[in-house]
Structure formats: structure tokens, C-alpha cells
Amino acid sequence: DAGVIQSPRHEVTEMGQEVTLRCKPISGHDYLFWYRQTMMRGLELLIYFNNNVPIDDSGMPEDRFSAKMPNASFSTLKIQPSEPRDSAVYFCASSFKRNTGELFFGEGSRLTVL
Amino acid sequence: GQSLEQPSEVTAVEGAIVQINCTYQTSGFYGLSWYQQHDGGAPTFLSYNALDGLEETGRFSSFLSRSDSYGYLLLQELQMKDSASYFCAVSNQAGTALIFGKGTTLSVSS
Numbered sequence: 001d002a003g004v005i006q007s008p009r010h011e012v013t014e015m016g017q018e019v020t021l022r023c024k025p026i027s028g029h030d031y032l033f034w035y036r037q038t039m040m041r042g043l044e045l046l047i048y049f050n051n052n053v054p055i056d057d058s059g060m061p062e063d064r065f066s067a068k069m070p071n072a073s074f075s076t077l078k079i080q081p082s083e084p085r086d087s088a089v090y091f092c093a094s095s096f097k098r099n100t101g102e103l104f105f106g107e108g109s110r111l112t113v114l
Numbered sequence: 115g116q117s118l119e120q121p122s123e124v125t126a127v128e129g130a131i132v133q134i135n136c137t138y139q140t141s142g143f144y145g146l147s148w149y150q151q152h153d154g155g156a157p158t159f160l161s162y163n164a165l166d167g168l169e170e171t172g173r174f175s176s177f178l179s180r181s182d183s184y185g186y187l188l189l190q191e192l193q194m195k196d197s198a199s200y201f202c203a204v205s206n207q208a209g210t211a212l213i214f215g216k217g218t219t220l221s222v223s224s
Contacts, residue, residue, distance in 0.1 A: 028220065031210055043157070043201065043214040090157065098210050100149035101162030101203070108156060 004106035016082040023092030033093040116140040118215035136202035144205035146185040
């Protein structure tokens with residue numbers, strides 16, 4: 001299995017630009033998660049989906065952030081407009097059932113906003 | 115809400131045993147997970163405890179006490195490659211998404 005695939009791996013952009021991060025979960029996994037990691041705040045849950053439906057987006061920092069999952073094999077996290085404080089590593093993860101405690105993470109997208 | 119506490123740093127030498135503790139406060143507890151993350155890499159799953167007691171997987175063991183809201187990860191026969199960050203995590207109320215602690219940086223020296 002190819003694992004969770006994220007793109008781009010690195011993104012450098014200027015403040016005010018739109019950023020789109022992409023994720024392909026493991027085939028057959030029903031849950032997809034977006035996390036953000038920074039030194040100050042650690043790994044934060046932003047939003048997660050079950051069967052393509054957003055279940056909990058309470059971790060999305062503000063309206064500049066949006067996430068979609070149009071089908072079972074693709075999700076996007078969009079930031080518009082981006083700000084320097086959005087600089088972080090964004091991880092996508094997937095899992096196939098509840099209560100296993102096991103998430104499969106992608107390699108992350110490192111975002112730098114200048 | 116949920117909160118987790120774990121030490122920020124631990125140091126040890128090769129061949130030693132180290133224990134990383136985690137205490138948590140949560141509404142609706144399902145289980146405690148442990149993850150390893152090497153610099154710049156993806157977090158990878160190590161273990162999951164839903165019931166009290168010790169779970170052993172090779173050199174790594176994980177323990178849970180639900181009554182004490184406490185768990186630990188035990189790493190034995192430490193190797194240099196074990197130098198990484200270790201995170202404890204609890205499931206959210208739906209038992210799906212994980213809420214992570216801030217992580218413990220383990221440094222193993224020769």
C-alpha cells in the first residue's frame with residue numbers, strides 16, 4: 001500500500017496568497033484527519049471527516065481555513081489569505097475504524113509564509 | 115476538553131531503560147495511544163491501550179491505569195535510533211480523532 005500521500009511536501013509563499021494542500025488517504029480508510037504541527041502548539045487537530053463528511057471542524061483556527069473531501073480518495077486544506085503565523089507542518093492522516101488508536105500519517109506539507 | 119501532560123525531555127544511554135509518563139484529563143475516555151516521530155518525519159503508531167495493564171511489543175511496552183488517568187511508555191535496550199519525539203494521545207469523545215500531548219524528546223547517547 002502506498003500510504004497517505006500529501007502534496008506539496010514544501011511550500012513557500014508570500015503573505016496574502018492562497019495555499020492549497022492535498023491529501024490522498026489509504027484506500028479503504030473511512031476517516032481522514034488534518035493536523036497542524038508547530039513548536040509552540042504541538043500537534044493540533046484541525047478537522048476530520050468520516051465517509052467524506054466533515055464531523056468536527058472546531059480546531060480550524062479561523063475562517064481563512066477551509067477543508068473539503070469531494071470523494072473518498074482526495075481531500076484539500078485551503079488557506080486564503082495566508083499569514084506568516086500559518087507557517088507550520090500540516091499532516092494528513094487516515095484510519096479505517098474507530099477506537100483503534102491508530103492513525104496513519106502522511107509525510108506532511110511544510111508551509112512557510114513570508 | 116482534553117489535556118495531556120508529559121515530560122518535555124528525557125535523556126538516556128544506549129542499552130538503558132527509559133519510561134515516559136503521560137497523565138491526561140478528558141471527558142469520554144476511549145484509550146491511550148503512543149506515537150514516535152523522528153525529526154522532520156511523520157508520526158508513527160507504536161501502541162494503544164484501551165484497558166488497564168501492560169501491552170508489550172518487542173522492546174516497547176505501554177501501560178494504562180484508567181482509574182489514575184495515567185499511562186507510560188517503556189523503552190528497553192535503548193538504541194541510538196530511538197532518539198526521537200514520543201507523543202501520547204487520547205481519543206476524542208467520538209473515539210476517532212486523537213488529541214496529542216506536546217511530546218517528549220528522547221535523546222540516546224553512546
